[in-house]
Amino acid sequence: MSIKTILSHKLKGEAIFTDDIAPDNMIYGYTVRSEIPRGTILSIKIPELPGGYICADYKDIPGQKFFSTFGEEIPYLAEKKVHYIGEPILLLCGPDKQKLQCLGEQVSIEYKAETPVFSPLHAPEENIFDIVTYSKGSFSGLKDNPCVSVKDTYTTGSQEHLSLEPLCAVSLWNEKSIIIYASTLYPYHIKDNVALFLGVSKKRVKVIVPDVCAPFGGKLFLPTMIAAHTSLLSYMSLKPVKILYTREEDITCSFKRHPAVMTHEIVTDEEGNLLGIYADIIFDAGAYNVMSRRIIEKAVFSAFGMYYCDHMELKARLVKTNKIPSGYFSGSGEIQSLFALECNTYKIAQKVKTDPYIWKKKNISLDCEKRSPPNPGKYSSCIAVIDEVVRISDFLRKYGAYEAIKKPGECGTVSGATPRGIGLVLCPHIIGDFYETETNTYTLTLRLGKNRKLKIMTSLIDMGTSKAAYFAMIASHILNIHISEVIIEKTDTDNVPDTGPTIGSRAAYNIGKCIEQACESIKCKEKKKGYPIEVTKKINLPVKNKKNAKKIPFTPPVITWEGTVVEVEVDPVTFITTCRGIWIVLDPGPVVNDEIARQHVEAAALQNFGFATMEVLEFKNGKVYQNDISEYTIPDITTVPDIHVRFIQNRAGIKHYPGRGLGDQAVTGVAPGYISALYQATNNSYTHLPCTPESIMELMQNR
Amino acid sequence: MKITFTLNGKKTTIETSPEKKLIDILRLDLGLCGTKKGCEQGECGSCLVLINNNLINSCLVPAFRLGGKDIMTIEGFSQTKEYSMIEEAFLKKGVTLCGFCAPGVVLSIANLLSNTSTPSTGEIRDALSGQLCRCNGFLSLIQVVVEVFRIKNRKKNAKRS
Structure with a gap:
């Protein structure tokens, strides 16, 4: 199917999503969940079930009772202990959805409640899932000499992916094998885990992924649990079973972005020369450890950003609480950590009376040997990125003007004009997520037929048409074939190999690079042998630079630079804040399609804007307070500010494609940029996200 | 009933x-x-x-x-000539969507098409305000709508001449 045809299908409503799949005789599944945050199940009373209705608990699972998440294993159904409100305990299925819900609500569970832990700050030592410490020089000794410092504790909340398509799976067991339709970013994770779950060979599990709406990595691991639930019910009822989460279930029971508490301190001399950085980062992991190491690695790297000095100290930990598990969310780890770092660099620049641009340029570490694997051009583009974003946003003039007219210590101006502020952020992004967990078994296959039509077989999911477009453009360029001659095989585990999880920057960097290499192989073979030519490539792992292993921990092999400027205007009476514009400059390497790349950046910037200004899940006694979209506000077309995107295409070290990385999360600078701009406009320090007019007013009144 | x-x-x-x-x-x-x-x-x-x-x-x-x-x-509307203009604009602007919200976006544009001749950016924002989307940053959708009206006016002028 060509890209044009794919887009046409989507616009006409012909794209098939999992909920559109309805096999004959299909029945529905229902999940009974824990109502308490922590405790032991003492008894379960199930109402009398009418004919055609059945129930299942952990004892009915024929095989393995846990699934992996690159962290700890999570039970499909709670056995005795429950660890959060919403944890699945029992499954019901039957033909009538309303009756099923009625039966589900009649299930009575008796618990012995235990004292829950809701805050990672008050958690006992044994709740720490993972901890990383790093120390260089003597940070605490710095203050023995005259110096300037800024120290603040920043908090960020739990963010919801809010995929418009709710989580859904349909399973069909035919007594020999099972077919699963699922809305997932990782079909082989379902295949492998459901095979173990049912105790059957992997050959007997087929996973088909229809079209998927899964912004920001929201359907990576949880779909495996839902697919296992429908598979068990289908296995027991011998009928096709569908579970479609309601919007309430989707919001209250799916994995979220990790909330974080970060104490960050920067010390400079009186001229603003960076002397030391200290960071203490605590992540709330929720009830289970979902890929904690990956989150913590990104946070550790981002706690220092692009700065390197003689005295650095860091402690980062991921702590268990009795809330919904935090899971993968694009930019996980770095988005929180960079927020604290970049807000503090802005404040210290103001404190030493330097503009943030000058301060950053003075203190950015360009020492490749110290900071990162050597890669000529990588750091020069960092400078180019900040220079360009400062230029296109007119940052220096605006910053100077707003400083000149602001009333010291107030939200007001000497001229009577509405207070404005402008923030500047420079962020490195870690690219190729999951490179630490790449198993070297992930592959993809390309086949060129004699009609010179190319088929790409990969289990990566096409969200939007970007995978199709991106891969097709790379192949079309290298093999010199028209883009319409590139066909992306539908995601069916019988027909495509395991290419691993679908993560935006991984698709762009790791997989894009692999496509490039496979196309080069085909090109060589085309001269020597006949058609069809088939090439299977292992996904290349970016190699860790062992030489730098003792430098900052988890220094990634590939990074993309982002420079962001955010300008705001604050009503001094209502504190309603208007974002006057966002300017973003990125160095993602060669951009394959400028338009698609720009749309990715805009969507990511908007999500980060929502994170900064309005999006947060509230918990009440461990339960998510919001249960529908009207209570969890996200930016819409009426609130989207003007976003100006530029790319600096630095090709250093790259043969053809791909870009160094541009995935779902290409932007983390909007949140610190917004808070920095508010800092300038109101002369007040905001340390909690989201920052709403109400929170600004509260801070201003309490000052 | x-x-x-x-x-x-x-x-x-x-x-x-x-x-x-x-x-x-x-x-x-x-x-x-x-x-x-x-x-x-x-x-x-x-x-x-x-x-x-x-x-x-x-x-x-x-x-x-x-x-x-x-x-x-959407099944009915996609058979109309107004739909063709909307699809042409999407393709021309190279705008990608996951497809879940796309039918709602298309019908929102259709509604605007039948009610306005040359909408302002504010009117375009209002017209699409009922549709949430997480895959797209909305700004490109505004450009699509502008392009739809450009196509509409071009066709209207071609018919006149």
């Missing part, structure tokens, strides 16, 4: 319970899955349809309100 309405230009009679929502009638009874179910609370816009040329969330409309109504879903 028995209800008769016009669906995508064809008279349709169904037997249904009065409280059943239009979205379920479309998806489950009539097999029209282009209308998507995102929230069932009238918030996300994935289930938008045109009823008597008004843009309505079909998850909020019970069956008993449908008698005699003229309902247009």
Whole structure:
């Protein structure tokens, strides 16, 4: 199917999503969940079930009772202990959805409640899932000499992916094998885990992924649990079973972005020369450890950003609480950590009376040997990125003007004009997520037929048409074939190999690079042998630079630079804040399609804007307070500010494609940029996200 | 109860319970899955349809309100020449969507097309305000709408000359 045809299908409503799949005789599944945050199940009373209705608990699972998440294993159904409100305990299925819900609500569970832990700050030592410490020089000794410092504790909340398509799976067991339709970013994770779950060979599990709406990595691991639930019910009822989460279930029971508490301190001399950085980062992991190491690695790297000095100290930990598990969310780890770092660099620049641009340029570490694997051009583009974003946003003039007219210590101006502020952020992004967990078994296959039509077989999911477009453009360029001659095989585990999880920057960097290499192989073979030519490539792992292993921990092999400027205007009476514009400059390497790349950046910037200004899940006694979209506000077309995107295409070290990385999360600078701009406009320090007019007013009144 | 309405230009009679929502009638009874179910609370816009040329969330409309109504879903609208203009604009601007909110976006643009000749950016924003989307940053959708009206005016002028 060509890209044009794919887009046409989507616009006409012909794209098939999992909920559109309805096999004959299909029945529905229902999940009974824990109502308490922590405790032991003492008894379960199930109402009398009418004919055609059945129930299942952990004892009915024929095989393995846990699934992996690159962290700890999570039970499909709670056995005795429950660890959060919403944890699945029992499954019901039957033909009538309303009756099923009625039966589900009649299930009575008796618990012995235990004292829950809701805050990672008050958690006992044994709740720490993972901890990383790093120390260089003597940070605490710095203050023995005259110096300037800024120290603040920043908090960020739990963010919801809010995929418009709710989580859904349909399973069909035919007594020999099972077919699963699922809305997932990782079909082989379902295949492998459901095979173990049912105790059957992997050959007997087929996973088909229809079209998927899964912004920001929201359907990576949880779909495996839902697919296992429908598979068990289908296995027991011998009928096709569908579970479609309601919007309430989707919001209250799916994995979220990790909330974080970060104490960050920067010390400079009186001229603003960076002397030391200290960071203490605590992540709330929720009830289970979902890929904690990956989150913590990104946070550790981002706690220092692009700065390197003689005295650095860091402690980062991921702590268990009795809330919904935090899971993968694009930019996980770095988005929180960079927020604290970049807000503090802005404040210290103001404190030493330097503009943030000058301060950053003075203190950015360009020492490749110290900071990162050597890669000529990588750091020069960092400078180019900040220079360009400062230029296109007119940052220096605006910053100077707003400083000149602001009333010291107030939200007001000497001229009577509405207070404005402008923030500047420079962020490195870690690219190729999951490179630490790449198993070297992930592959993809390309086949060129004699009609010179190319088929790409990969289990990566096409969200939007970007995978199709991106891969097709790379192949079309290298093999010199028209883009319409590139066909992306539908995601069916019988027909495509395991290419691993679908993560935006991984698709762009790791997989894009692999496509490039496979196309080069085909090109060589085309001269020597006949058609069809088939090439299977292992996904290349970016190699860790062992030489730098003792430098900052988890220094990634590939990074993309982002420079962001955010300008705001604050009503001094209502504190309603208007974002006057966002300017973003990125160095993602060669951009394959400028338009698609720009749309990715805009969507990511908007999500980060929502994170900064309005999006947060509230918990009440461990339960998510919001249960529908009207209570969890996200930016819409009426609130989207003007976003100006530029790319600096630095090709250093790259043969053809791909870009160094541009995935779902290409932007983390909007949140610190917004808070920095508010800092300038109101002369007040905001340390909690989201920052709403109400929170600004509260801070201003309490000052 | 028995209800008769016009669906995508064809008279349709169904037997249904009065409280059943239009979205379920479309998806489950009539097999029209282009209308998507995102929230069932009238918030996300994935289930938008045109009823008597008004843009309505079909998850909020019970069956008993449908008698005699003229309902247009994405399946019907995609057969019109107005749809062709919208698709042309999407392709020209290279705008990608995951497809879940796309039918709602298309019908929102359709509604604007039938009510305005040259919308301002503010009117475009208002017209698409009922549709949430996480895959796209909206700004490119505004450009698509501008392009739709450019195509419309170009075709109108070509017809005149």
